[in-house]
Amino acid sequence: HPITAIFRLILNHWPILKRTTRFVKPFINDLEPNLILKGDSHHFTITSYDRVNMINKILAEEYLSQTFFTLNLNDKNFVYEISVPTCSYRMGVQRMGYVVLLLDSETKTAHLTILSTPRRNPALLLYLFYGIFALIFLIVSSLFSRRTLVQLLTHLR
Incomplete structure (x- = not known):
């Protein structure tokens, strides 16, 4: 049919x-x-x-x-x-x-x-940048105490 x-x-x-x-x-x-x-x-x-x-x-x-x-x-x-x-x-x-x-x-x-959707390579590079930034932040924050980081940032100003 x-x-x-x-x-x-x-x-x-x-x-x-x-x-x-x-x-x-x-x-x-x-x-x-x-x-x-x-x-x-x-x-x-x-x-x-x-x-x-x-x-x-x-x-x-x-x-x-x-x-x-x-x-x-x-x-x-x-x-x-x-x-x-x-x-x-x-x-x-x-x-x-x-x-x-x-x-x-x-x-x-x-x-x-x-x-x-956003192009593949720029989006992946942005994720890579954020990942590297987060990794550096974790390494720096684990190496120094909070007080030391505040003193270091105050001296840089």
Whole structure:
């Protein structure tokens, strides 16, 4: 029986639209998804798949050129696959963030944006700086008594 939901989303770890036509065509025809959300590469991309011509096209990669990106989900000839960026520093990618996806049932559109997190290396360097500062503070405070530290600071003024 046909699926009657306004939006049909597939959550998946691996890319679907980059597979062979022999796999993609029956999969897309059976499930008729509007959107496929995946997270395998840890990099942000939006890919459109033309069901008639069986052609993939990358619409956005790594970042969005505008604040919100809008997809028309009313056109049954296109399926969109969104690769969600990682939000973890451990993945080793430079651009991290969270995708916010808003589905509008009246206009049958999807609006998405990326909430970027701080870059990996500056954040790690800041943590390193705080760690070294805390370590120096602990060493100095354990070597000297409180009275000695107060006297030392008074002489430095």
